[in-house]
Amino acid sequence: MRQPGAPTQRAESARGGLHRQLLLIFGLQLVALVLACLMGYYNVAPMGAVLLLIVIVSALAWLAAQRHWRQVRALAQWVDSWHEGQTELQSLHPDHALQHADADVAALARSFQRFANRLAGYNERERNFTRDASHELRSPLTVIKMSTDMLADEAGLSDFGRRSLERIRRATREMEALVEAMLILARETDPGQGEQDFVVNDVLRDELVDAREMLHGHPIELQFEEPATFALHGSPRVFAVLCWQLIRHASQYTGQGTVLVTVLPGAVSVCATAGADHDPHLPGQQGFEYAIARRISERFAWALDLRVQGGNSYVAEIRFPQPLPVH
Incomplete structure (x- = not known):
């Protein structure tokens, strides 16, 4: 018919x-x-x-x-x-x-x-998926965090149990960051994610506190330098997730040592130096963390440049086209 x-x-x-x-x-x-x-x-x-x-x-x-x-x-x-x-x-x-x-x-x-x-x-399926995924993935993570906090208050917990508890906590934080990154990339029709004016230096200080906790137990030292200060109009959470992915990637590249996060005029750099026994490679060609960082930077038009200098020096730099002055 x-x-x-x-x-x-x-x-x-x-x-x-x-x-x-x-x-x-x-x-x-x-x-x-x-x-x-x-x-x-x-x-x-x-x-x-x-x-x-x-x-x-x-x-x-x-x-x-x-x-x-x-x-x-x-x-x-x-x-x-x-x-x-x-x-x-x-x-x-x-x-x-x-x-x-x-x-x-x-x-x-x-x-x-x-x-x-x-x-x-x-678009309707995308909204349903991100809404359901956000609830169904974050709810069990919240339960895990509450349970680990309750276990941490147990007086009779052994040293081995406390070490295992810390590993669970770190894995939970990493899972939260990963879920946040994946949901950011899945929300094609809502890239704003609560846009506002924020100071880059302030967001990085808070993010590095969580990053140090997540890297606890790894032979990685996080350092922060801020020779410049500027603000951005956008989502501070998106910015924090992007920087965390680059920190994780730099930490995996160097294996041990120092990862330096620096605020430059209109840019943020993440640098790490591998040891003499480290097999250098171009980290931009592999790594799930860098793939997520690259996709976030492309989504929000934040230019991301990754290179290896001197054979073993990892340098990732994010440049922002419209930095704002800090009042």
Whole structure:
């Protein structure tokens, strides 16, 4: 059974192609102009009448072309009224708006409507997934954190139990950071994530406190230098997750030693130096942490540059295109 509102193939064939109709219009115009020129050349009609005939033929051709081009304009207005976040498409009726349109224009309109419906469905599934994942992943992590806090208050806990408890705590914090990063990347339609003006130095100080706790037990020393101070307009949580991923990547690259985080004018760098027995490699070619950092930097247009200097010096630098002064 034919879908309601969908024209039959016979009706579409009867409309013909827009290019054929335009070809007919301008073909007839050319013939009329040639005849008018011949009439003027052989003095069949006065030159004034010939010029008037040329103007009339050109005006009629332009009006006919405008009549057919109105279909394309209607399609353009219909497409322009749609936006990516729109989920209600009942107001878009291509078969009604283009009821007498050319077959090619009508087919294009229906194809766009199908695409818009698919994209709206994708956006709805994305919102449902991020909402459900945020709740279902964070809830057990919260339970684990509360349980570890209660176990830490137990007086009779052995040294081995306390070491195991600290490992669970560190793994839980790392899992929280990973979940946060994945949810940030999954929210394609909401990149803002609570945008505000924040001071980069303040966010980094707080992040390094948590980073030191998560790296506790590893032969890694975190240092922080701030020869510059600036602010950004964006999500402080997104910025913190990006820096934490680079710190983790630098820590895995060096294995042991010092990881230095430095605030530069309009940029933040993460540097680490590997030991003499370390097999140097270009860390930008591997590492899940760097892959997440790269995707976050691309999402928010924060230029990320990663390189190895002197064979064993890891340097990652994030440059921000619009730093703000700190008042």
